[in-house]
Amino acid sequence: MALNFLDMCSLPVHTAPYRACAEIDVKRFSNWRDLPMTALLTEGINQFAVRFARTVLPKVMAGRLRVLPVGIRNLQQLAELGMGPYLVEGDVSQFGPTARVRITVRKIGAEATPILMQAEVAAAVAGEVAVMDGTAAHADNVPPLQWQVNSDPLFRLAEPFSQIDRYGFQVNPGCPLLEEHFPGFAVAPGSLVLAFIWEQTARRLGVRGKRLQIDDARFVRPVTPGVDYICSLRELAVDGKPGRFRFVLSAANGDIHTQGVFHFEGVLDGLVATQGEPAEVAA
Numbered sequence: 001m002a003l004n005f006l007d008m009c010s011l012p013v014h015t016a017p018y019r020a021c022a023e024i025d026v027k028r029f030s031n032w033r034d035l036p037m038t039a040l041l042t043e044g045i046n047q048f049a050v051r052f053a054r055t056v057l058p059k060v061m062a063g064r065l066r067v068l069p070v071g072i073r074n075l076q077q078l079a080e081l082g083m084g085p086y087l088v089e090g091d092v093s094q095f096g097p098t099a100r101v102r103i104t105v106r107k108i109g110a111e112a113t114p115i116l117m118q119a120e121v122a123a124a125v126a127g128e129v130a131v132m133d134g135t136a137a138h139a140d141n142v143p144p145l146q147w148q149v150n151s152d153p154l155f156r157l158a159e160p161f162s163q164i165d166r167y168g169f170q171v172n173p174g175c176p177l178l179e180e181h182f183p184g185f186a187v188a189p190g191s192l193v194l195a196f197i198w199e200q201t202a203r204r205l206g207v208r209g210k211r212l213q214i215d216d217a218r219f220v221r222p223v224t225p226g227v228d229y230i231c232s233l234r235e236l237a238v239d240g241k242p243g244r245f246r247f248v249l250s251a252a253n254g255d256i257h258t259q260g261v262f263h264f265e266g267v268l269d270g271l272v273a274t275q276g277e278p279a280e281v282a283a
Helices: 037-054 190-205
Strands: 013-016 019-024 067-077 086-095 098-107 115-125 155-157 166-171 213-219 229-235 244-251 256-263
Touching: 019 037, 037 067, 037 086, 037 098, 037 115, 037 190, 067 190, 190 213, 190 229, 190 244, 190 256
Parallel strands: none
Antiparallel strands: 013 019, 019 086, 067 115, 067 213, 086 098, 098 115, 155 166, 166 229, 213 256, 229 244, 244 256
């Protein structure tokens, strides 16, 4: 049975030459209750950015080329999200083979509603944009949340779970979500990878209820099943950026797959030792 994961965002409607809007309804995804709303809305933002970018990048529509998100900046959750549906609006600008889409998300209503999330997404034709690799200073391991679809986890933590600044995980090849993302080439959605790493970082900080904030993230290589991934964390307070934590997701061979900087306001103590709490189910 189709999950309709990629149907959460409708096709963009142009409201001006470089501006468009669409609707995000997470309930189009049959298993929307299985995943955090922040992750689903981030995915909806990515879907909007990719579909909007397709209309402005040269030769994409005629050549039926695949466009993918390659980075996301200044993502902020500004209020409680509720259940939607949501109005997503954005304007686009082109930089060579890359389209940058500035996005705001509001709840659909009869009157103007406050902004719930905002972000800037860079999208490009698959394989045409090289993103600068960072360097993974070390490797990691610790228990995360059991994200699942139809009771099948999307991510599985690896052992051991003894270090607070790094942990390992794998993508479960049996998760039915991967049959839609994408047929014949299973890739964990970048939005879910980011939200998963965010929640793991929050657990290591010992915080709950913080709103998602991503200063900058880059999708360097796809995150796929059959690979042992290592996520390393580094606090940036020593660099004059309190509350910010750099993450680097790399494969066992050292290749960088995703990297970026998260922002947690009001965090004072930095990374803390985990207390052996059981794995949770994010729903």
